[in-house]
Amino acid sequence: QPFSTVHTQHMDDATTAALRARRPVCWENPACDEDGGCGVLSRADLDASVRMWAWLRPLFVLLFPEEVTNPPWGEPGTVSSPLRRIDAMGRALGLRPGRCLLKADSNLAVCGSVKARGGMFEVFNVAAHLAKAF
Secondary structure, eight states: OOOOOTTGGGOOHHHHHHHHTTOOOOOOOTTSOTTSOOOOOOHHHHHHHHHHHHHHHHHHHHHOHHHHSSOSSSSTTOOOOOEEEOHHHHHHTTOOTTOOEEEOGGGOTTTSSHHHHHHHHHHHHHHHHHHHHO
């Protein structure tokens, strides 16, 4: 089963019904504290996320062919971005050339940042849970 229940287990029936009815919803995870911390993630959580990303790859190839058919790294369907050498910063930090890299997520048309990639993952994860419930 590729689906994690880390977040959807906290949704009440009214929230789930609003999502199914395609009404706008503002939901705050009751498991999170005031600073947005939602507890420690386990190895099982990481493994579930890896399975979910793998499960989503064929969908991403259909939805975003220009972006994920030939990613900089990973299998087709992987949402990945190139690494760029930033030797000037590396020198300023006292690192050897080639040891300071920038993850260029800003180049991703699908989700222009790591934070957006996480949000995209959560949206697809919740959508998969809802679809599975039908």
